[in-house]
Amino acid sequence: MDGAVKKYFKLIVDNEGMESGSHADKEGVKDELQRWPLFGLSVGSFLQVINMEQQTCLLEVYRSADQQGHFSIVEGVLCKAICGDREGEDAAMEMISWENVRLNIKQILNTSGIERNIEKNLMLLLMESSRRRDEAEENNQIQESKVETEDTEEEELLVRDVERAQLDACLKILTKDMGDSLISGSIICIQSAKVLASYNIKPEAAALFNSITDYFRNAFAGGALGGGLGDHYVLDLKEKQTLVVLILGEYQWAIVFNNAKCSLGLFRNIIMPKVVKTFNEMNL
Amino acid sequence: MNIQKLNLCMDILRKDLGDGFVASCIITTEDGQVLISTDQANIASATILNDATTFISNAMKTYPTELGQYYYIDVAGNMAVLVIPFGNYQWTITINKKLVKLGLLLNVVLPAIINAFEDAAVS
Numbered sequence: 494m495d496g497a498v499k500k501y502f503k504l505i506v507d508n509e510g511m512e513s514g515s516h517a518d519k520e521g522v523k524d525e526l527q528r529w530p531l532f533g534l535s536v537g538s539f540l541q542v543i544n545m546e547q548q549t550c551l552l553e554v555y556r557s558a559d560q561q562g563h564f565s566i567v568e569g570v571l572c573k574a575i576c577g578d579r580e581g582e583d584a585a586m587e588m589i590s591w592e593n594v595r596l597n598i599k600q601i602l603n604t605s606g607i608e609r610n611i612e613k614n615l616m617l618l619l620m621e622s623s624r625r626r627d628e629a630e631e632n633n634q635i636q637e638s639k640v641e642t643e644d645t646e647e648e649e650l651l652v653r654d655v656e657r658a659q660l661d662a663c664l665k666i667l668t669k670d671m672g673d674s675l676i677s678g679s680i681i682c683i684q685s686a687k688v689l690a691s692y693n694i695k696p697e698a699a700a701l702f703n704s705i706t707d708y709f710r711n712a713f714a715g716g717a718l719g720g721g722l723g724d725h726y727v728l729d730l731k732e733k734q735t736l737v738v739l740i741l742g743e744y745q746w747a748i749v750f751n752n753a754k755c756s757l758g759l760f761r762n763i764i765m766p767k768v769v770k771t772f773n774e775m776n777l
Numbered sequence: 778m779n780i781q782k783l784n785l786c787m788d789i790l791r792k793d794l795g796d797g798f799v800a801s802c803i804i805t806t807e808d809g810q811v812l813i814s815t816d817q818a819n820i821a822s823a824t825i826l827n828d829a830t831t832f833i834s835n836a837m838k839t840y841p842t843e844l845g846q847y848y849y850i851d852v853a854g855n856m857a858v859l860v861i862p863f864g865n866y867q868w869t870i871t872i873n874k875k876l877v878k879l880g881l882l883l884n885v886v887l888p889a890i891i892n893a894f895e896d897a898a899v900s
Contacts, residue, residue: 701836708832709850712825723851728833730842758880 529555529595536589537619539596544569544615549604553597554588562588565607571618572609581610582618589622659775660690666771667748668692670764674754676734681745683707689744702738702747725765727757739765741772779900783813786893790870791815793886797877799856801870803894806830812866822858823869830862847887849879861887863894 531539536554543550547569554576555561562576562584576584588594601607611618660680667678677694681687681703688699706722713722728736733753737760739746746768750760783803791798800819803812809824830844837844850858857874859882860867868890872882 698840701840705833705836708829712829713850713852715825720853720856723853723857725851727849729845729847730837731845732842734842734845757883761879 529553529597531596531598532594534596536591536594536596537622540564540566540571540589540615541619544571549601551599551601553599554591555595555597556591556593560591564588565601567601567604567607571611571615572607574611582613585611585618586622586625589618590626656775657689663768663771663775664690664692667764667768670767671750671755674751676749676751678746678748681747683740683743683745694747694749699747702736703745706738706740706745735760737761737765739768741769744772746772778812779897782893782897782900786890786897787813787815789893790886790890793889794870794872794877794882797873797875799871799873801868803866803868806862806865806867819869819871822871823867826858826860826869827867830860830867834862846891847883849883859887861891863891863898866894866898868894 536552539552543552543566549567549569552564552566553561554563560577562574562579564571564585565573571585574581574585574588576587579587613621664678664680668675675692677698678692679688679694679699679702680690681699682689683703683706686700686703688696691699705728706726709722709726713720722740724741725737725739728738729752730736730749733751734749735752735757736747736749737757739748748760748768755764786803787801790801800814800816802814802816802819802823804810804820804823804827805812806827809827811820811823814820814823830848833844833848844862847859847861850860851874852858855873855875857872857877857879859870859872861870
């Protein structure tokens, strides 16, 4: 780039005695920070001010010891950017995206040696940088959301494990009370049809009882059969077996027993209240 | 089917259940037609329960044991329904569960009405 400097640097900066680049390295970090005395404004804002004032200057940007670079601006036009190994628009975008930077402004006395490596105007670069920042934030939010979801799933699994242990304990009480009259027992989550605890029953059979409950619920929901399915139903089965299904909130207990060894009366008046009480005490 | 004996079945039921009797209906399982009913409003529920019996019977084919003599459904509120499938026929009885003891229904009334119905069916 050729042509003499038409306008000189007018911004108020305290950069006296900071012309020597090697001085800061020798004096350590404190001195380095003194070398870039401007802070509090973003790189983009500074570039816009320089652009509006049509200044010719070198804007040095410092983020950390290994993250620094500079912009060359001639009469307000951003001509060149260098940031580490990066050059041109890539370097400019990188530095514009930095936050909490320190800046320094130096005069450019002769612009003829500046090789332009940025063609886009400043506004386009700022807009592109803004778009990239939004994208990055969005991605971060998605990542955070994923992490939160995973945490929630883990917590839910833990709660389910505790519930299953409690439900297993409930079935053990039932087994103990009913002895050999108990043929099978299962506890199912009605909505998901998942078998949460079982005794001597295949999952398919437990799912079968759940499908019967679903059928009754739908049939009674129509209103023709009264005010909806109540809290239990009883199926008399062949081979002296009885199936009692208890509906306790979102759970279903399906208990099959030998009615020659345990009468339905005994089950409904002694066993069933105990099952309901134990279940309610679990506070699931 | 002896119609007089069928009506007698209903009389036995009313008498045994007393104030706990709400409604009753006997239908044919094949086409859901009503043979006898104490209450027109009860016919719809009897028809729905005919379908329910078909569903249960089909579902239980994958289970080691079949449906036996009856099933009993607790209904929200004061009602309960006893369903007795008889092959080609099905008897539905709606009771007030607060007024009818299940033990009486299943151990006294049920055997009596099954005998009465079988008597009516073969006559």
